Amino acid sequence: MTETRERSKEVQIWFGPQHPGITGNMSVQTWLDGDTLTRGITHVGYLHRAFEKLMERRLYIQSFPIVCRICVPEPDTNEWLLASALEELSGLDREVPEKARWIRTLVLEMSRLGAMLMVLGGHAGSMGLGPAPQWMIALRDLVLDRFEELTGGRVYHMYIVYGGVRRDLPEGFAERMEQTLKTIESKLPLIDDVIFGSAVFRKRAMGVGVVPREWAFEMGISGPVIRAMGIPKDVRKDEPYEKYAELDFDVVTEEGSDIFARAMVRRREIQQSIDLIRQILARMPKEGPYCAELPNMLEWTIPVGQTYVRAESSRGEMGYYVVTDGSKKLRRVHVRGPSYVHGVSLLERLIPGTNIADLAPLMVSLQVCPPEIER
């Protein structure tokens, strides 16, 4: 067979950008031989809003409502990263009050919890398992209720700000949070039944989408994807920030490096987040300021400097490389999200040989978030 004839048998199919199975607005151009994918090229740019560039034209305080939009399901990591980078460069980090540090840790875990509930639903949904995603979204909504009363908004919280957080915990927050956690916990066994206990899920997730262990470090893989290879990498442990060093938790790992293992890491991390939120609320200082005294935000300048800060989002390592030039505006921000690695380089490498029906579950398991790719 000549190469030309081989090619002619291939069918080209666009997966996305308008496809319910795709994780957000991106598309994968695929080539098929039968129902097996031979090649895939990712295309992004459908929701490029130039976040990084916008921030070079905004006051620091005006950048703060921008970054949350880099990740819809989990905005808070972005808020924290920008805040902590600028705090470090301005010296404001020395003034962040203790209570703010605890509240921030709380928010970051609530945010991971909310995101993981959604993704786990996505795991099931991408295989056509109907009810589970709806339940998971409903459970996530309960977390959003708590976000709403804490931050004033359900989806975009705009709450972690330079110097601390924007408001104190409302009266009775801990009790209501506990109630929410209890409700979520009470539903988890059922979720286990319909997802991890499902023959369909097991068959389609086990041994599918295996990421070879050798790629872990050469590609910069992180989050549930690397932990599902049995590698205990987690920024919260490796380079603890805010209050993580004072909290009691173990890094969750699974073996197998397949879709199932990744889903299981998430399932266990849901429980981990619930436990962490309980620990945090138990240790939350009752009194004290929740934000440092800020300079006039309309005129705030930050000395020349640069830094890289990182945090563990539900998807993996998020990092911000930030450069300041002594002016009132950022000189450069580079957002390093796990989705670029997982959703572009890794995905394209995994596609050949994958069954077309498994592409959506694969993307969900890599937790690809396009806005983070095209900042």
Place this chain on the structure above:
Amino acid sequence: MSLKHVLQPFNAWVQAFSKPYTIPMKDTMRPGADRYRGWHINDVEKCVGCGTCADICQNAAIDMVPVKDPVKGDSGLRPKIDYGRCCWCALCVDVCTTGSLGMSNEYTWVEKDPEKCRYTPGVDAKPWDGSEKGWRQEEGFSLIVKDRVPMPMLDPKERIKTWAEVVVGYSVEEARKEAARCVSCGLCVAACPAHMHIPDYIGAIRDGDFEKALDFIYDNNPMPEMCGKVCTRRCEGVCSVGIQGEPLAIRWLKRFATEQFEDFAKVLHPEVKRVGEGKKVAVVGGGPSGVTVAYYLAVRGFEVTIYEALPQLGGATFFGIPKYRFPMPSLEKQVDLLKKAGVKIVTDHRVEKDEFRRLLEENDALFFGTGLMKPYKLGVPGEDLEGVIYALDLLRDHHVGKKVEVGESVVVVGGGNVAIDASRVSRRLGAEVTIAYRRRREDMPADDEEIEDAEAEGIELVTQSIPLRVEKLENGKLDFIWGPAEMVPPDRPGGRPKPKLIEGVENHLQVDRVIVAIGQKGEFEWMPEEVAEKVVTSRGWVEVDETGMTQWPGIFAGGDLVNSTADAISAIADGLKAVEGIQQFTLEGLSVSKS
């Protein structure tokens, strides 16, 4: 894989019989959380239209639109919000200088007409107006800095032993920090009689460019070091940051900028056309209004001569304001620039009737700003006794270098700045000082800070006290006899409560001097009758038109005898007005008419 894994998922059916935990429709219509960021509300009476909310909005969702006539301290504008742009970040609420802006916890609103999705909260009525819940400013979080950088001052116990300046002045670091508090709303510019470029010079100070700051300052104030030390600072009274916090130290910042330079001529870059070449202008009276006219006309090429009766220019800021507030070197620096600008200065020269007539002949225009030089009398028996003196005379004599004595104890009658100055000068001359004022403390026209400074220096304040008479005692001292007053409602609505003597009670105070400081009026004995007749009103004021010109074409006037506010910056503002008026008048080819 086992049978279990085939059957287990059917547990989902259990849910069909349990209470749903997805949220039913009726619950989604619940009100937003207590601090929900919903549609905006604004207390438009509290809002001053500073526009800070619009400045911080990164989506440019806020337009400041006119809704009422601007008054001092209120731009008359109010924020109008475009919900096609708003991202509900609530930065506008958190930055709002007055705390008037908030967000309700309402989040549903259906409107067919997209135009209606822009509204001015508090002006365009909405169902959520008056909503108690939603996002509001909260204690413990502020995007602006409410506390002022404190001004270092000499210790009151030490300072009364000297004539040294009480206010020490900001360091570079302090000044830049204070300047960085400004939100650049510009309400101050409207409130300043001279409309100085306040946010601009504050911005330049913040950025460390003091030369640029001075350029902005000198653009419309030729005595800024004086104003930087003693101005009545109406600007600070309207500063939007001052509504919930302390106003910017605008006066101290101006002072800081001028203090950075020894010789203003070396650093100023006035960019003006020398349009007045060949035109001659005479200025009578060397107070702030006269200095303003002289300086700005001179830089525009006019030939200006300024005549002053006293040995130094400055007017009341020289002979009245004490040196611990406004020291001589500061005044000399500003006068020096006047000379360098080419103004001819004739001091120790009181213009009299004939000379005035001659000056009218010889010049293209004439300005007089001769101030209020004649003190009001108390009008009580015993006022003619030796030892009853007038604050204005005391201060002038002291400042021109005559020896003055006030004895061991004095009472100063009055509640304005002149009274406070006379008291603090007397205190430094070694006397125990009491101030007797007719009304309440809050009614005193003197600057609050000045009153506090005086009290810190051990000066006693007796309010609601009405002088009855003065008697000479056998020990050579004076008996100042006063009666207490009660406050009665004003005659007309909106007026001030009035003091009314409580009959039958007499208090005595033994003093060496009674110093009268209850105001001053104009003095026109030097003015030719034919001029006075035309320009001076029956009540002793001078009336001018919007160009600063009197009823006599070519004669301009300004300062205390024209305006009702009687402070230095108003005199400067009058001067600025006359500069434009004189330029217009002289360049139209008209000479001073002798009508």
